[in-house]
Amino acid sequence: MNNHTPLTRDFIFTQYSDYLLNHGDRPKNVYLFAKENNFEEKDFYHFFSGFEHVEKEILNHFFQKSVALVTGQEERVSTAKEQLLNLYFVFFENLSMNRSIVLKILGDNKLQSLKILETLRGSFIDFTNSLDFENWEMAEKASEKIRNLNTKSRQAAMWLHLISVLEFWKMDQSPDFEKTDIFIEKTIDTGLEFLDNEPLRKAIDLGKFLWKEKFKIR
Incomplete structure (x- = not known):
């Protein structure tokens, strides 16, 4: 330079x-x-306080780029569910294009991973807060208990969902990470029902898929 x-x-x-x-x-x-x-x-130091800060911002950078792309397509996306699906697919495509550095930054220590994901968590929650939750078809089939989750609980649940997809993607060995795409679609399709006390009863298809993949991609 x-x-x-x-x-x-x-x-x-x-x-x-x-x-x-x-x-x-x-x-x-x-x-x-x-x-x-x-x-x-x-x-x-005009940009970062140290190397850990760089790593947090690299992951957040991929997410923000994904949000910008999805936001630019909003006129073609009619529902909150479609917006969320769109974001997941674009974000994980970005991660897959940069898989080596993402896996290196996340490492194998889950506690360290969660620390590195702090900035991403804030951006993800900001995005989900922008969605019209009241009109989600995802919520319509859910139990009253799930529909009445307060904002903080819903944020925590959705963040845990993103973490679960990230963990699945890290282990995925399928071509073009196509199994991660299936996982995203099935879990978002199942929606908030998956947060209930009996997820396998309400999502047998999803449960079978996860059970099979547990032995295939480790």
């Missing part, structure tokens, strides 16, 4: 991702990372 080109978030994302994948670990410190990429250490 020459001295006349302004430093950008995207440049740091690209260089950091390359370093992480090539070396298998984070750079030793920001000074060395900046020096290797021909910019001043102080300029790094």
Whole structure:
């Protein structure tokens, strides 16, 4: 990077991702990372507080790009369910295009993964809050208890659903991750019924699918 080109978030994302994948670990410190990429250490801090912050924002970046694309198609999407499905498919397509860096950032430690996903969680909740929940056909078939979930409980439930899809995608070994697409469609199709006390009774088809996949893709 020459001295006349302004430093950008995207440049740091690209260089950091390359370093992480090539070396298998984070750079030793920001000074060395900046020096290797021909910019001043102080300029790094205009964008990020450290490498963990970069990793959180990389995942959030993929999500925000997905939201922007889905939002641009809103006139062709009539229901909240379709908007959510659209977002999931676009987001996981983005993740699949960048699978190596996403898996590296998430790692194998689930607690660490949840920490890295904090920023994404905020963006995801903002998106779901923009959906017209009252008119969801997903909610119409659900029990009264599920329909009456307060906003905070609904946010937590939907976030756990996204985490479950992410975990499935991480293990998926099918071509083009087509089984993840099926998983997304089946779970969103089942909707909030899956949050009830008897998910297998209310979603036998989904239960069979999950049971089979449990032994196929690990």
